[in-house]
Amino acid sequence: MTVTRNHDPVAVTGLGLVTPAGIGVDASWAQILSGESAAAKDPNLEGVSVDISCRVPGFDATELLGRKHARRLDRFVQLAIVAAREALADASLDSQTWDGTRVGVVIGCGMGGAATWEEQHRRMLEHGPDRVSAMLIPMLVPNMVAGQLAMEFGAKGPNLVTATACASGATAIGVARDLLRGGACDIVLTGGTEAGLTPLSIAGFAQMGALSHRVDDPASASRPFDSGRDGFVAAEAAGVLVMERPEDAAARGARTRAHLAGYGASADAFHATAPDPEGAGAEAAIRAALADADVAPSEVTHVNAHGTSTPLNDVSEARTIKRVLGDQAVVTSTKGVTGHSLGAAGAIEAAFSVLTVEQGLIPPTANLESQDPEIEIDVVAKAPREAKIEVAISNSFGFGGQNAVLVVTPA
Amino acid sequence: MSAVYDKVAELLSDKFGVPSEEISPEATFEDLDLDSLDLVEFALAAEEEMGVRISDEEAEQLKTLQDTVTLLESKGAKVGGS
Numbered sequence: 001m002t003v004t005r006n007h008d009p010v011a012v013t014g015l016g017l018v019t020p021a022g023i024g025v026d027a028s029w030a031q032i033l034s035g036e037s038a039a040a041k042d043p044n045l046e047g048v049s050v051d052i053s054c055r056v057p058g059f060d061a062t063e064l065l066g067r068k069h070a071r072r073l074d075r076f077v078q079l080a081i082v083a084a085r086e087a088l089a090d091a092s093l094d095s096q097t098w099d100g101t102r103v104g105v106v107i108g109c110g111m112g113g114a115a116t117w118e119e120q121h122r123r124m125l126e127h128g129p130d131r132v133s134a135m136l137i138p139m140l141v142p143n144m145v146a147g148q149l150a151m152e153f154g155a156k157g158p159n160l161v162t163a164t165a166c167a168s169g170a171t172a173i174g175v176a177r178d179l180l181r182g183g184a185c186d187i188v189l190t191g192g193t194e195a196g197l198t199p200l201s202i203a204g205f206a207q208m209g210a211l212s213h214r215v216d217d218p219a220s221a222s223r224p225f226d227s228g229r230d231g232f233v234a235a236e237a238a239g240v241l242v243m244e245r246p247e248d249a250a251a252r253g254a255r256t257r258a259h260l261a262g263y264g265a266s267a268d269a270f271h272a273t274a275p276d277p278e279g280a281g282a283e284a285a286i287r288a289a290l291a292d293a294d295v296a297p298s299e300v301t302h303v304n305a306h307g308t309s310t311p312l313n314d315v316s317e318a319r320t321i322k323r324v325l326g327d328q329a330v331v332t333s334t335k336g337v338t339g340h341s342l343g344a345a346g347a348i349e350a351a352f353s354v355l356t357v358e359q360g361l362i363p364p365t366a367n368l369e370s371q372d373p374e375i376e377i378d379v380v381a382k383a384p385r386e387a388k389i390e391v392a393i394s395n396s397f398g399f400g401g402q403n404a405v406l407v408v409t410p411a
Numbered sequence: 412m413s414a415v416y417d418k419v420a421e422l423l424s425d426k427f428g429v430p431s432e433e434i435s436p437e438a439t440f441e442d443l444d445l446d447s448l449d450l451v452e453f454a455l456a457a458e459e460e461m462g463v464r465i466s467d468e469e470a471e472q473l474k475t476l477q478d479t480v481t482l483l484e485s486k487g488a489k490v491g492g493s
Contacts, residue, residue: 067428068444131459134451 007294009259009409010180011249014091014242015351016083016191020054020235020338024086028348029355032337033384035364039218039233039339045199050206052218053197054235054339074113074139075195077148079238079344084149084189091242091254093187095153103155104185105146106176107240108168108192110343110398111201112142118198145193157185163343165398166306168192170346170406173241174263180245187248192347193238202234208273210310222340223367224307224333225314225379232308235339239348256411258354261391262293268401275313275397279320285403286324286393293407295391297325302362302392304353307333308340317395318375330387332356332380336366346396346404353394353408360388414490415461416480422456423476436477447471461488 017024020038021031031038042053061070061078070078088095095103116139124132138144143161150159158179162171169192176190205211212231214221222233241260249256266288268281275282290297303325306317314333321329334352341348356362361384368381392408416436423429429443440450450473454465463486465473473479 062428069428071426071428131455133455134448138448 006181007292008181009246009261010177010243011246011256011411012241012243012258012260012354013249013254013256014087014093015257015354016085016087016090016240017348017351018056018059018079018083019237019239019341019348020056023056023059023082025090025351032334032352032363033361035337035366035382037219037222037337037366039221041218042197044197045202048199048203048206050202050211050213050215052215052221052233053202054233055197056236072135072139073148074116075236076109076113076193077145079195079236080107080145080149080193080240081152083191083238083240084153087189087240087242088153093242098187100154100156102157102186103153104157104176104179104188105149105155105159106162106172106179106188106190107146107149108162108164108170108172108343108347109142109145110163110165110168110194111196113140114196114198114201116140118200149189155189164402164404165400166340166342167346167396167398167402167404168343169239169348170350170394170396170404171265173260173347173350173406174265174404176243177260177263180243186244188243189240190243191238191240192344194341194343195236196342197234197236205234210273212309220367222309222336224305224309224336224365225318225371225375226368227370227372229309229311229314231310232335233339235341237338237341237344237348239344239351241347241351258357258411259409260406261295261409262289262407264288264290264292264405266403268403270401273399275316276401277316279316281401281403282317282320282395282397283324285405286320286395289393289405289407293409295407298328299391300325300329300393301387302356302389303329303331304349304356304392304394305331305333306395306397307335307365309335313397315372315374318377321377327378329378330362330380330385331377332362333365334363336368346394349394349396350406350408353392353406357389357392357408357410360386362387413480413484415483415488416476418460418490419476419480419483422453422460426456427453434476436475436480438476439474457483461490463488
């Protein structure tokens with residue numbers, strides 16, 4: 001069978017970020033460039049063996065959304081609404097006047113309303129099933145974030161949530177791009193959100209051995225590609241991008257921040273949590289994304305790595321980058337600053353990749369003091385590096401062996 | 412107004428985020444932008460705070476806050492000190 005490939009890029013016309021590095025694109029990007037880690041002791045995790053995390057600082061849902069609205073939404077939806085509002089404003093789009101039937105929403109999320117689940121489960125155990133909130137299900141199910149964004153903005157086009165664990169945000173952006181290419185909608189709000197920093201889920205990650213145990217020095221715990229790395233620091237975040245076909249963006253005079261030029265996906269078919277040591281699945285996703293964008297591996301000059309700071313991921317990913325792309329690609333992991341926001345990570349990192357390409361400034365990898373000798377790639381440390389970038393990729397690899405890679409190019 | 416009314420007003424304000432200036436005996440749940448799921452939540456909160464249970468059938472009949480207060484008082488709702 002012969003498949004005719006459509007290599008058309010889509011335009012990224014708006015960004016919204018709510019991350020541990022700050023609320024808003026400007027605040028988040030400033031801290032990303034500073035290379036200062038957001039990890040800290042987390043009082044909500046008291047008693048868990050790993051009691052550090054990267055929370056969004058000073059997120060007051062009541063102030064931002066109103067008490068009546070905020071109390072009916074789990075935090076993973078609250079974060080996404082605030083990010084989406086910023087992205088729409090950044091794109092100069094007004095949801096009061098647009099044709100909502102042509103607006104799609106595709107958001108990635110790994111866990112859904114974990115805090116609501118735990119709170120209501122405790123309630124059931126303590127007071128019986130008759131005391132469980134009627135809001136439990138609408139607050140907890142992961143798809144509700146896309147549904148709530150539709151209600152918030154009158155977006156009546158295709159509406160869904162993608163779940164590929166730590167790749168969910170990148171998968172969402174890829175699927176959203178396909179909806180634009182296929183003509184299913186004209187504008188898409190896409191990205192990812194996660195707010196799973198609960199005692200139960202963090203205990204689960206800790207029992208897996210996935211988390212850093214540097215609990216006495218949280219700021220140094222997330223250190224991608226460093227010899228001293230010992231696991232990731234869990235984070236919460238939301239990132240939303242507004243995307244349109246380039247001709248539509250041009251027709252309404254929108255500013256295009258960058259292009260999403262390619263998307264590739266694959267499965268390791270190997271292990272529930274460990275990456276394929278040869279990186280075959282990751283390589284397949286990178287090659288698929290580059291083919292989709294119609295660019296050669298040697299043209300890639302920047303990689304926003306998955307770079308979780310786990311011993312296994314970082315060495316496997318670095319080998320894959322070197323093998324597939326060669327030595328010219330300059331790599332960073334913004335997870336040194338933000339920690340690992342799971343289902344949101346691919347989306348916030350896509351946004352950071354857009355900013356990197358737009359500004360020609362590659363952020364440093366926080367805490368990279370002594371690069372692991374097994375990691376033979378050029379990783380930016382200490383300070384941002386100026387570079388004119390023609391092709392960047394953003395890698396996301398999820399538990400379950402689900403991989404998604406995005407290609408970002410200048411507008 | 413009665414102690415039960417004051418308690419209902421307090422619950423709506425504290426747990427449901429209803430601005431206190433919108434709360435009056437004549438206000439309906441619809442006026443206050445509270446839907447059927449909110450009513451179920453309200454019934455749970457009323458049971459916890461005042462020790463009386465509102466059934467789903469009773470909850471469906473409630474329109475105004477005064478209806479609610481009347482029902483709660485008829486069931487012997489207790490407020491404070493208990």
